[in-house]
Amino acid sequence: MAQQIMIDPVTRVEGHAKVSIHLDDNGVVDAAHLHITQFRGFEKLCEGRPFYEMPSLMARVCGICPVSHLVASAKACDAILAVRIPEPAAKLRQVMNLAQIIQSHALSFFHLGSPDLLLGMDSDPAQRNLFGVLQQYPERARDGIRLRQFGQQIIELLGGKRIHPAWIVPGGVNEPLSEERRDQILAATPEALQIVQRTLDWFKRGLDQFREEIQSFANFPSLFMGLVNDSGGLELYDGHIRIVDATGHIVADRLDPTAYQEYIAEAVEPWTYLKYPYYRPVGYPEGIYRVGPLARLNIADHCGTPLADQEWAEFRALQRGAVLSSFYYHYARLVEVLYSIEQIEYLLHAPDILSEHVRASAGPNNAEGIGVSEAPRGTLFHHYKIDAQGLIVWANLIIATGHNNIAMDRGLLQVARHFINGEQISEGALNRVEAVIRAFDPCFSCSTHALGQMPLQVQLLGPNGTLLDEAYRGG
């Protein structure tokens, strides 16, 4: 009879995610699943509320990437208003969106990822956190705090508040940027640039130590999806959807993001609250695709800013075709931070950036609106329908982390096949299971809540539910 190994919880503390590894009759791993154990119901609980409340409400989906939800939601509302927002407003929204990419990637890389990279995956769990890094590598820890702060301060300078600013609104933004604040942001960019450049340097120098991780962390062919702009460059705010395959060939291009239902479908499985989106033309689960920093660098023809373009070219030279190892998500995050800082500087130098004309006004003109943008972790879709009074009657969200759901399961399977044999759970297996999920930087708070590293409690269960082995890691 088939057996099941449970890893519970896999979150760093909270236990909102679990992993199960299924053995067949011969004790061979034949499936692995990530279980998202929490569900909040935004698609329903927004019902009956005015559509213009949506950006503020939907930002509460996630406190790590609230600006992404603000942007996608406001774009869906722009569509309901049927307005084209003023160009300066679009630029200002982009600046805030980029600032959030910076702070979220800094959190993922430094606060959550760097303890593993610097202290080692087998270091003392009591020390394996940002404060442990601070003791041994104070410069790196401070760099991380400063870089995240840089992003958060831009958000605050624009929107008056670091988390859940009510500044991005249907039709644009609700306050123009003052010259003084623009100059404050510009004055801070050189330090941020230096931080990301020296971080890229040490990260690249250290890559050799992680050969095994690079090889085994969800390293497989899949499709990659994300937005690109008209010239095929990296795009985080607007643009069209492009999908490439593992060889780097374009499978689909210039897809209209608002027609997402034509190429993305979603499946439900009984063991998790997180749905499994798949590429509709290929079907489920073969239509596996990845999104987020790794995918975006794989689908784009360039970044579009000088320093990031150099790094992008070096990154893409790692592998012919697409870069396939999910370990490289960490690397791709740093390249995107570099791009974001450069792009913020570029946007803030635009002649119309201080314009007073930052909001278009209209009543609801369409009964339906779809907003799409790139969140730190991948493409984000908000889709609303309203009644004649402008009250929400239906909503659908596809959250960035969800797109990677099939890939995360497949990554777990790859690791489990490699490291689990017989009825023993090795330390190596625990480490890898933990790390492969972390490489994706899943924003469980968008669907549940798990931050970064995951202490593991692994149970290997026999055919009749008896405990064969139990392993424990993380404190």
Add this chain to the structure above:
Amino acid sequence: MTKVTLATVWLDGCSGCHMSFLDMDERLLDLMEHAELVYSPLVDLKTFPDMVDVTLVEGAVSSEEDLAKIRKVREHTRILVSLGDCAVTGNVPAMRNLFGVAAITERAYQENVDLHPQVPREVIPALLPHCCPVHEVVNVDVFVPGCPPAADTIFFIVSELVAGRRPDLSGLTRFGA
């Protein structure tokens, strides 16, 4: 001198209150000279210690797992702080109460689905019929409203608590701050 022990717990919130905690930026490092973060999504220690001096809770009580967790945390905490509107009032997660669990799962897992529509029930914890604020199920010592409370506010209350004082929050925060 032994440091004051500090924990942070995450129930049904958006993580924004934890992010606001991080927004203390470099002040966080000063704080950690007097306090030790012994349990939190931000550190790797997994077991909730026998007794923690101060625990900050983000989020409402939404699932059976949340309920079990907050009861356990209460037992092992001297001063329990409801951090943010979700913990204090139920806020956004409690908006589902208007509709009920069946309606919200139906929308997500039966209606907005292309393949295998079904409500997931295996392995994962069930949602409580009623999502509620923390003090509805355990005793809370300090309430800090805000969505999220500002980093300055969090710095103030944690510094006061670490110094052994009860913070006076009047004027520092409000609902939805």
